[in-house]
Amino acid sequence: MNVVAIWCVAALGILLFGMGWPISGLRRQENRYFGFDADPSNLLYKSIRAHANTAEYAPFLAVLILYLGAHNPATWVIWTMVAATACRYLFVVGVIAFPTMAKPNPVRFISAGGTYVCGLMLSCALLV
Numbered sequence: 001m002n003v004v005a006i007w008c009v010a011a012l013g014i015l016l017f018g019m020g021w022p023i024s025g026l027r028r029q030e031n032r033y034f035g036f037d038a039d040p041s042n043l044l045y046k047s048i049r050a051h052a053n054t055a056e057y058a059p060f061l062a063v064l065i066l067y068l069g070a071h072n073p074a075t076w077v078i079w080t081m082v083a084a085t086a087c088r089y090l091f092v093v094g095v096i097a098f099p100t101m102a103k104p105n106p107v108r109f110i111s112a113g114g115t116y117v118c119g120l121m122l123s124c125a126l127l128v
Contacts, residue, residue: 001066001069001070002068002069002070002072002073002078004069004078004081004082005065005066005068005069005070005073005078005081006069008062008065008069008081008082008084008085009062009065009066009069011085011089012058012061012062012065012085012088013058013062015054015058015088015089015092016051016054016055016058016059019047019050019051019054019092020051022047023044023047023048023051026043026044026047027044030044032044036048040100040101040102041099041100041101041102043096045101046095046096046101047096049095049101050091050092050095050096053091053095054088054091054092057088057115057119058088060119061084061085061088061115061118061119061122064119064122064123064125064126065081065084065085065122067126068081068122068125068126069081073125074125074128076121077121077122077125080118080121080122080125081118081122083114083118084114084115084118084119084122086114087110087111087112087114087115087118088111088115090107090110090111090114091107091108091111091112091115093107093111094107094108094109094110094111095108
């Protein structure tokens with residue numbers, strides 16, 4: 001198994017499961033134990049959306065990365081694994097660090113696009 005693949009999957013897991021703790025803290029702070037206000041500038045809302053988006057992409061990326069990492073991946077595949085993982089972290093920053101989700105920002109744009117491109121490249125690598 002490729003060590004980079006293991007580190008990427010571990011990083012995706014840390015991102016996904018690590019986001020749950022602060023969301024629980026925000027819920028406690030706002031005394032809101034279910035649901036949320038759909039206010040694109042509210043930190044709880046932004047955190048929940050970032051976590052949900054991570055939960056949509058991280059698992060399949062992890063499967064791709066693990067499979068490819070177990071089959072002697074080419075150098076470009078290894079770099080794509082790292083880029084995909086970095087894009088997922090960057091996306092969370094792009095959602096949480098900006099004042100509102102109501103307006104697009106370059107960090108979200110680049111990280112979402114990077115996720116799509118890297119995911120497609122890793123999927124195509126399965127066929128090679």
